[in-house]
Amino acid sequence: MNKKFLFIQPTIYDERGEPVKKSKLYFVGLGMPLLAALLPPDWEAEICIETIEDIPWDTDADVVGLGGMGHAANRAKDIAAEFRSRGKIVVMGGPMVSLVPDLAAGYCDAVVVGDAEGLMAELCHDLERGTLQPRYAEKLKGELNTPLPRYDLVVDKRIGDFLPVQAGRGCPHTCKFCSIYCLYRGHYVRRPVLEVIRDITAIKELGFDKFLLIDDNIVAHPAYLKELCEQIRPLGMTWMSQCSIRIADKPDLLRLVAESGCRVLSFGLESINKDSLLAMNKKWCDPDDYARVLRTVTDAGIEIASEMIVGIDTDTRESLLATIDFVKSSDIVAPKFYCLTPIPGTDLYEELKDTGRITDPDVLSYTPSRAVIDTPNLTATEVEALFWEIYHRVYTLPAILQRTVLHRRMRSRPGQTLFFLMVNLVYRSQIRRRISPNIL
Ligand code: B12
Ligand code: SF4
Structure with missing residues (x-):
């Protein structure tokens, strides 16, 4: 297994069930740049913001990490199915998935519930050893420390x-x-x-x-x-x-x-x-x-x-x-x-x-x-x-x-x-x- 995560911020579906696409995303979220920064130093990261980019279905990453806000989780579910059919390991996280982890578990290989700060090292370690658990969860305690987000991975995209x-x-x-x-x-x-x-x-x-x-x-x-x-x-x-x-x-x-x-x-x-x-x-x-x-x-x-x-x-x-x-x-x-x-x-x-x-x-x-x-x-x-x-x-x-x-x-x-x-x-x-x- 290669040590590379493809992080995807899925878009939402419109009323006809089509993924919403935009020429520019004004408000870019912090989740994916932060997750990339939380990876161990010998792991690589790629970020795809689906609202403004095509999904790299042929990615060389072995692990796909899917976020999801509200009903974007519906889109995440479909992306997960496609990547799994291509033999990728799929990890899901984010606010919606964290509220319905049992439901999400049916669509991916591992669910990260809540904040990922204390979990990414363990998750990557388990991926490397082939001992991935179906669920990772930890409550944030006291003060929160986070590394500098990988802004470099998003600044050249069509953002605000x-x-x-x-x-x-x-x-x-x-x-x-x-x-x-x-x-x-x-x-x-x-x-x-x-x-x-x-x-x-x-x-x-x-x-x-x-x-x-x-x-x-x-x-x-x-x-x-x-x-x-x-x-x-x-x-x-x-x-x-x-x-x-x-x-x-x-x-x-x-x-x-x-x-x-x-x-x-x-x-x-x-x-x-x-x-x-x-x-x-x-x-x-x-x-x-x-x-x-x-x-x-x-x-x-x-x-x-x-x-x-x-x-x-x-x-x-x-x-x-x-x-x-x-x-x-x-x-x-x-x-x-x-x-x-x-x-x-x-x-x-x-x-x-x-x-x-x-x-x-x-x-x-x-x-x-x-x-x-x-x-x-x-x-x-x-x-x-x-x-x-x-x-x-x-x-x-x-x-x-x-x-x-x-x-x-x-x-x-x-x-x-x-x-x-x-x-x-x-x-x-x-x-x-x-x-x-x-x-x-
Ligand atoms: C900025 C923002 C946006 C921006 C940018 C979205 C984008 N596509 O990046 C805009 C304005 C476009 C937006 C849109 C929407 N948003 Co919004 N948004 C936010 C906001 C204010 C900040 C998000 C953020 O960057 N958080 C900081 C990061 C660090 O936190 P995080 O994303 O939760 O990630 C952490 C963990 O969840 C976890 N994690 C997250 N994803 C993953 C993935 C993997 C693989 C792993 C391992 C871990 C993991 O790790 C991170 C570090 O701990 C949040 C409020 C909030 N508190 O998060 C609302 C929020 C996430 N949005 C919400 C909603 C509902 C939406 C919309 C669905 C609304 C709509 N109009 O339809 C859309 C969906 C668009 C989309 N394509 O996803 C809700 C989600 C509620 C829920 N039950 O899921 C929130 C919580 C607001 C709220 N108070 O209700 N949003
Ligand atoms: S709990 Fe806080 S963040 Fe949520 S709606 Fe009330 S004031 Fe806003």
């Missing part, structure tokens, strides 16, 4: 003008639908600040002046974020990330985040219906306060992308349609919506699995635009129709112009506003083709 960096994993909150809560159970694991700065400096040396801080909630540990931003500021980079809206209650920290170069934050607002937030165990979000919170963040010079859910038990047609007015009158520049789906392992799934309300048990096929839960007020079909209605009405041309070039942000940040005009137009075109918006 920023690279991914990670400071921490997990989140202290316990939202009922969330895969991150399910994987980390309310824990937030941090990397040493200097190690994160090492990665950002390396990115800068590669000629990039932007990065995507891919953490799940950067404000999970405010003192840590403060220290991190103080170290990022002198580097003169710009960056974007995601976190809880509670950052707006910490004006000093918010200012520091902006001064360190943060230009966009994405917030999981989920709903403007208090009962729905309560039902999702997100009672620390107060929709009555959303307008103020969002204004505070944009006033600090940071643009807001948002994520909201359609199809919570307490949602009604009226409460969902009211969301359209809320979004249009808010400071959100890139609003996104998702049908609520029950991901195995989440509390939501546990609550629903025996009720007969899940209309499709094929968990690998759940996409953001497919409603699979009948709610007390709306059937899954009605939820799906509302999902598209909201998207169509939030992404009319007048609404797009209103939140971009006609908005006050155009005066202070014209370049960034034009970028978001482009993003909105891409989303609009995707919505018209019934593709759930995403810059893939």
Whole structure:
């Protein structure tokens, strides 16, 4: 056996069952470059990002490592079958597989559950000896240390003008639908600040002046974020990330985040219906306060992308349609919506699995635009129709112009506003083709 891994980040299937292909992938994930860096020194690595590249089916690597986010695991499953028929050893990992390891085990030779940092050396050792185990799993404890990701393996691909960096994993909150809560159970694991700065400096040396801080909630540990931003500021980079809206209650920290170069934050607002937030165990979000919170963040010079859910038990047609007015009158520049789906392992799934309300048990096929839960007020079909209605009405041309070039942000940040005009137009075109918006 040769000591070479081909790591593949699979794409997703579109509504016709065709793999989605793009000429460029703006947001590149960290998983594959990091896994390549975790290999023992005498192992080689090749990375394929399927969204923008053809799969090298004739690879000389003997081992194929497949990642998978959400329904991309469905694609990973098919790629695994093809490589196994060609005699390759297939290892699967990533967030979705980690939530359904028993299911994934049927499609590959080994499943890596959760974080791979403490497992790759053992996995490679077992591969070399021919003693591969069907499952590898280890819980991250305490601080997280990771080597410099193999950015060199992705920089020459057709990617955006920023690279991914990670400071921490997990989140202290316990939202009922969330895969991150399910994987980390309310824990937030941090990397040493200097190690994160090492990665950002390396990115800068590669000629990039932007990065995507891919953490799940950067404000999970405010003192840590403060220290991190103080170290990022002198580097003169710009960056974007995601976190809880509670950052707006910490004006000093918010200012520091902006001064360190943060230009966009994405917030999981989920709903403007208090009962729905309560039902999702997100009672620390107060929709009555959303307008103020969002204004505070944009006033600090940071643009807001948002994520909201359609199809919570307490949602009604009226409460969902009211969301359209809320979004249009808010400071959100890139609003996104998702049908609520029950991901195995989440509390939501546990609550629903025996009720007969899940209309499709094929968990690998759940996409953001497919409603699979009948709610007390709306059937899954009605939820799906509302999902598209909201998207169509939030992404009319007048609404797009209103939140971009006609908005006050155009005066202070014209370049960034034009970028978001482009993003909105891409989303609009995707919505018209019934593709759930995403810059893939
Ligand atoms: C950046 C990102 C993206 C980018 C880049 C995706 C890409 N193709 O690379 C974009 C915006 C395009 C994207 C798209 C999607 N994403 Co995304 N994304 C992320 C984000 C923010 C960071 C990913 C990352 O780099 N993580 C850091 C790395 C180091 O962690 P990791 O990938 O988990 O890898 C570790 C382990 O899982 C393991 N591992 C991972 N893969 C493998 C493979 C092998 C062989 C082995 C051994 C180990 C292993 O080792 C790594 C080191 O420990 C995560 C949130 C998160 N916390 O991860 C969401 C996240 C992964 N995405 C998610 C989803 C649902 C999607 C979409 C399906 C959404 C959609 N619109 O349809 C698509 C799928 C696109 C695709 N082709 O895969 C969900 C997945 C939930 C789930 N149950 O699986 C997450 C967790 C967000 C969330 N909070 O729900 N995403
Ligand atoms: S705040 Fe966000 S990342 Fe944290 S548990 Fe809730 S949904 Fe998940």
